[in-house]
Amino acid sequence: MASKPVWEQIGAGFVQHYYQQFDSDRTKLADLYTDASCLTWEGVGFQGHKAIMEKITSLPFQSIQHSITTQDHQPTPDSCVMSMVVGQLKADTDQVMGFQQTFLLKNVDNKWICTNDMFRLALHNFGA
Amino acid sequence: MASKPVWEQIGAGFVQHYYQQFDSDRTKLADLYTDASCLTWEGVGFQGHKAIMEKITSLPFQSIQHSITTQDHQPTPDSCVMSMVVGQLKADTDQVMGFQQTFLLKNVDNKWICTNDMFRLALHNFGA
Numbered sequence: 472m473a474s475k476p477v478w479e480q481i482g483a484g485f486v487q488h489y490y491q492q493f494d495s496d497r498t499k500l501a502d503l504y505t506d507a508s509c510l511t512w513e514g515v516g517f518q519g520h521k522a523i524m525e526k527i528t529s530l531p532f533q534s535i536q537h538s539i540t541t542q543d544h545q546p547t548p549d550s551c552v553m554s555m556v557v558g559q560l561k562a563d564t565d566q567v568m569g570f571q572q573t574f575l576l577k578n579v580d581n582k583w584i585c586t587n588d589m590f591r592l593a594l595h596n597f598g599a
Numbered sequence: 600m601a602s603k604p605v606w607e608q609i610g611a612g613f614v615q616h617y618y619q620q621f622d623s624d625r626t627k628l629a630d631l632y633t634d635a636s637c638l639t640w641e642g643v644g645f646q647g648h649k650a651i652m653e654k655i656t657s658l659p660f661q662s663i664q665h666s667i668t669t670q671d672h673q674p675t676p677d678s679c680v681m682s683m684v685v686g687q688l689k690a691d692t693d694q695v696m697g698f699q700q701t702f703l704l705k706n707v708d709n710k711w712i713c714t715n716d717m718f719r720l721a722l723h724n725f726g727a
Contacts, residue, residue, distance in 0.1 A: 507676055509673045509674070511671040511673060511683075514669060514671060516673075541642060541719055543639040543642060543717045543719070545637045545639060545644075545715050545717065546637070547677075547679075547703055547714055547715055548635055548705060548714050549675075549677035549679070549705075551675075551677070553681070553701065553703055553715050553717070555639075555683075555699070555701045555717040555719070557699060557719055557721070569721070571683070571685060571699045573681065573683045573701045573717075575675055575681055575703070577676060577677075586675060586676050587673050587675055587681050589671045589673065589681070589683040589701075591669055591671070591683070591685055593685070593697070593721060
């Protein structure tokens with residue numbers, strides 16, 4: 472049986488690690504970003520490790536649980552891995568909400584880090 | 600007044616062009632892909648200009664109309680532009696469906712082409 476392509480293993484491994492960390496202790500996500508990383512969270516941009524972690528750690532909920540519905544991974548011409556995730560999340564006692572998130576992963580010093588990260592709640596897609 | 604960052608102009612210009620072409624005559628999308636491009640359409644992968652266009656042109660509808668709800672754009676460390684789109688589409692007389700799509704754009708020979716493309720209908724996110 473053929474094993475999964477390497478980019479899919481890298482992307483799926485990152486995605487699993489990212490949401491496990493996010494749900495258990497999101498301060499530990501710091502290792503995944505560098506000073507060159509970009510995050511766009513609900514349309515607002517943050518650049519660099521420090522600004523990204525300030526945003527993530529200041530999100531106004533105590534507990535959160537992500538569940539992944541679909542994930543797609545591709546290799547890019549610059550030897551990165553692009554991953555698109557569609558899922559659902561439950562923050563504190565709020566109702567379950569859909570979300571989509573895209574990551575671009577790059578190998579820097581033998582470690583896969585996230586250079587680009589975009590997050591949107593799915594509720595934007597069901598307006599009036 | 601500050602103008603928009605260049606990567607946002609590139610990403611927004613591509614997104615507008617892509618959906619206009621898709622809705623009017625999707626055979627003309629061929630110019631946007633190269634032999635190195637990857638498309639993942641509803642979880643199924645296609646590599647290269649020819650395979651991608653065969654997939655896009657064989658989609659089983661006559662008319663389609665996309666409308667964009669949100670779009671985010673970022674520069675990447677390899678001088679590409681990553682764009683994530685959330686929107687709605689109406690194919691033939693089907694009901695309106697949400698979708699999400701991510702593009703990675705690269706400048707090749709002074710032209711912005713799409714190296715990576717991932718598409719998912721949002722209905723996956725609202726299963727039982």
